[in-house]
Amino acid sequence: MVLLQWTEEALQEIEKVPFFVRKMAKRAVESEVAKAGRTEITVEDVRAAREKYIKFAEGDRESGKKSTKIAVVRCETVSEVCPGVACFKAFNQRKLAFKEYGPNTEMIGFFTCGGCSGRRVSRLVEKLVKHGLDVVHLSSCMLLEDEYPRCPHRDEIKQTIEKKGIKVVEGTHH
Numbered sequence: 302m303v304l305l306q307w308t309e310e311a312l313q314e315i316e317k318v319p320f321f322v323r324k325m326a327k328r329a330v331e332s333e334v335a336k337a338g339r340t341e342i343t344v345e346d347v348r349a350a351r352e353k354y355i356k357f358a359e360g361d362r363e364s365g366k367k368s369t370k371i372a373v374v375r376c377e378t379v380s381e382v383c384p385g386v387a388c389f390k391a392f393n394q395r396k397l398a399f400k401e402y403g404p405n406t407e408m409i410g411f412f413t414c415g416g417c418s419g420r421r422v423s424r425l426v427e428k429l430v431k432h433g434l435d436v437v438h439l440s441s442c443m444l445l446e447d448e449y450p451r452c453p454h455r456d457e458i459k460q461t462i463e464k465k466g467i468k469v470v471e472g473t474h475h
């Protein structure tokens with residue numbers, strides 16, 4: 302495996318990327334540099350990858366113009382006792398997992414997984430893609446360890462969504 306070196310400037314530049322896509326941005330930068338057969342990651346590499354892969358999520362925040370479309374998938378079991386208030390509150394107030402989104406961000410879907418093992422997710426995400434979906438959040442209830450059992454299918458659900466070219470963010474209001 303080739304070891305990649307980040308320059309100080311490149312590290313500073315990647316810190317400007319919103320937290321919810323930063324990990325993805327880092328992977329994208331490293332993959333591009335490795336593909337080019339280089340070992341040093343420069344600030345230009347970060348800017349190029351940012352432009353190519355994550356501008357969709359940043360444009361809204363920076364310009365206040367471009368709309369970012371998001372959806373939340375949540376646990377079918379937990380939905381029996383939770384109407385989703387905390388998820389909507391966090392989104393409406395742009396707090397916690399939604400704090401990086403700008404005013405033009407729209408929540409275009411809020412749905413349950415359909416029960417173990419998440420049979421509904423693929424079909425519903427496909428429908429939302431036709432409406433311009435950019436990002437799906439896995440609800441906090443799927444990720445907790447204490448109040449509810451952590452979803453044992455979260456990784457498969459995440460991969461199902463990512464395979465459709467949609468970014469996944471883990472969490473909503475925790």
Ligand code: SF4
Nearest residue numbers: 376377414416417452
């Ligand atoms: S697949 Fe996960 S999110 Fe869906 S009902 Fe089962 S535990 Fe809940």
